[in-house]
Amino acid sequence: MARISTYALDAKPDLDDKVLGTDTNPEAGMITKNYSLREMVEMFNQKNAVAVAGQSIFRFQYDDLTISTYERETGTISFQDGLGVGTNFSAIGQLYISIKNSGNKRILELLQTMVKSRIILCQSDDVNNFGVYFLDSLVQDGISDFYIATLAPDLEMVNGALKKDKHYAIAEYFRGDAFEIHNQTQLSDEWSVAHSLDKKPSVTVVDAGDTKIVGKVEYIDNNNLTIKLNTPHIGKAYLN
Secondary structure, three states: OOOHHHOOOOOOOOOOOEEEEEOOOHHHOOOEEEEEHHHHHHHHHHOOOOOOOOOEEEEEOOOEOOOOOOOOOOOEEEOOOEOOOOOEHHHOOEEEEEOEOOOOOEOHHHHHOOOOOEEEEEEOOEEEEEEEEEEEEEEEOOOOOEEEEEEEEEEEEEEOEOOOOOEEEEEEEEOOOOOEEEEEEEEEEEEEEEOOOOOOOOEEEEEOOOOEEOEEEEEEEOOEEEEEEEEEEEEEEEEO
């Protein structure tokens, strides 16, 4: 084999180009192999090996977790009972998130800084498959290494659905004002809302089907307001 320094430089590498490397897996016998740049990029993405500030990558676990032979795996996100392939981003209201990312690095404290902020969940190899959410809470699932994220999707900022065998990145969408969500569980045409934002927030109201409805907002003070609707509803009010 010629010396590497004698080979010509490729000024325009392509993802299908290959490089030489050593497989360090003991079972592989430390042999030399070809690796495509595409495979290397995919590995870096899936293992969260390239530092992107504030971004954490997880594998979507879709096993049926109601079956005792399966359990939540480190480095994953999943639904309460698992499954969920094909779930639209607009329909995601809760996720179980590992305290470690797909690269087995602890990221719990980073995730906790995103509570009461907007986050984006997107497919790592196709960022146009995404959803933007309000992260309302992040609560430990018992004593496990998983936390339950309660999410409120921004229905104007979602596209696509969860796919099998894909990895997903979670990051803060942007640091805007703090927000709160008021859950109206009693049917009424007048909602009394107490919050802790210490200001007169903007208010978006949706019914039980997440359809926006129009209401008149009357501010009592910086931490209390009333929403008056034309007809009785249950639903949510997003305060920002």
